[in-house]
Amino acid sequence: MSDDGVFTYNGGAVAPGETQNIRYGISETYLGDPVRIPVTIVNGEHDGPTAFLSAAAHGDELNGIEVVREVAHEWDLSELAGTLVCLPVLNVPGFLAQQRYLPVYDRDLNRSFPGKAGSTSSKRMAHRIYSNFIAPCDFGLDFHTSTRGRTNMLHVRGDMTDVGVHRLALAFGSSVILDSPGPTGTLRGEATADGIPTITIEMGEAHRFQRELIDDALAGVRSVFAEYEMLTSTTVRWPGWRTIVSEPGEKTWLRADVGGIVDTHYESGSLVNEGDRIATITNPFKEEPFGVEAPFTGLLIGVLENPVVYPGNPLCHLVEVDEATRRALASDQSPSDEDAI
Template sequence: MAEGAFTYNGGKVDPGETQNIRYGISETYMGDPVRIPVTIVNGTEPGPTAFLSAAAHGDELNGVEVVRTVAHDWDHADLHGTLVCLPVLNVPGFLAQQRYLPIYDRDLNRSFPGSETGTSARRMAHRIFENFVSPCDLGLDFHTSTRGRTNMLHVRADTRKDEVERVAKAFASNVVIGGSGPDGTLRGEASASGTPTVTIEMGEAHRFQRELIDRALAGVESVLAEFGMRRTSAVRWPGWRTVIDGSSAKTWLRADTGGLVDMHHDGGDLVREGERVCTITDPFMTESETVRAPFTGLLVGVLENPLVYPGNPLCHLVELDTSTRHALERDLSRDAPA
């Protein structure tokens, strides 16, 4: 619980103060500094410290706009606590518009909590983690799907931990996928070290998708309300929610043949067991493979690039319990054109 200045190696931000910082985390081949943008907003009233981060993968842009908007467009007169806004973690990847760090193709989001004496990626991760993640009481890390695929907005979190589950549910997405995640992820390592953190997946790489950005901003506002950081805001309820845990069926459907894919559903659609999800055809359209749903569920992620080799992922399908399925069906019927 923050009651005074937010401090980092090289400076501090007093209550009632906002600072925009370009913080050095590495050096280029020429010895020039690699700096990440950081905005720290310290409210006049005491409260929790929360970090918002994006672009750990340099081509994932939706979260960049979420974090920038919170930092620079929101009115923080009512802020109780401190916001640490990190819109671009992977600056080298962001500049090159590629997913990984150009240095040896390292994944920054498999390098946390980092090391002072490790690889380039781990040294960068260490400086970010120690200065701007460890001091926080909770965190939201924004991602998109990788190139050629798209995700509906959902949260990934280790829901076995009560405080992490609290953050996940406060974000008010319809879908929460449980699990600790791979080693070295920001949300996993932060949660393990005492800063409950979730990943928000939303949309696709290389673009801003305004509808998703606006929904994510509403989720941020809900989280800050839940933790008493915005007293004039309210915690949201998404209307229906499913938490996918270890007992739930979930699978990536994969292509068994190469070819061109015709997807018959979009992300967020409900598909029933045995229903046709997509069709794969050869260039002459003389041979085709129909891919069907192995169980009734929700399409969380789908292919955007229609070209596949055998083994390429087509869609991410998660099982829904009966009550959640009925709630989703009611939503879909309300949204259907008259």
């Protein structure tokens, strides 16, 4: 941002009080046609932070697209304090093909940030996105879903040792926060390392709009805007209970030891006790059922949706939770603020 509040990018500028919808070129196709991402920039009339909302870094992860679009085009942002950079579809080639990765050499755009000019195709794309629309920001929310065939309960991932990330993650108001640094090349990891606190919001499954999760995520965005005083018409939310899963806390993907057809006995978001049977795997004749038990008491934040597995395929994502959270989930009542992490 310039000193006069104008948001600038390579090729344009957005003055305070203005909104621009642009299609920004980040690459070219085999035919030499431009590959352009949709970007909406809302520059408020009042001073405030600059935030980005991004989705579909993996092209088949759709829930976040609707979150970003609704904020940009359906919310009343006339009293916005600050600037919003809305990036609903980062991976346009993957989105058009409805696949997770960039079709060009099957590269993962979300392992290519901050990118590099003159490098591989994925890093060139990442560089154009990052340098123009991420680097000018003060913080960011990056929306994801599970990969195809699995689903996640809504939760936040972020490096809670970073003061800015800690504030942002709590402000979003999800019940579950996974405390971990972002892997090298991820948008949240690289942006946070550059002093732009960023969290990942995981929600649901690929190839779908899931309205309940979208609405929950929109409530989280409103909560963040309240925390940073970007909108005064909302308040920071308390989710009812919260657990922060940090190292050395236990978290694991349970994997199938046999191939077959899976009957999953719990939904994402369920509390399971050590020894509970989470899933049963059988052959086509339902012979010799193989039970999969919880190795510790915890919360299922991700479960299999596609009910067929090879040995080694993931079945569910289980994380350890504190005693206050166990009591809250077991009794369907919220712990007091003093009990919550």
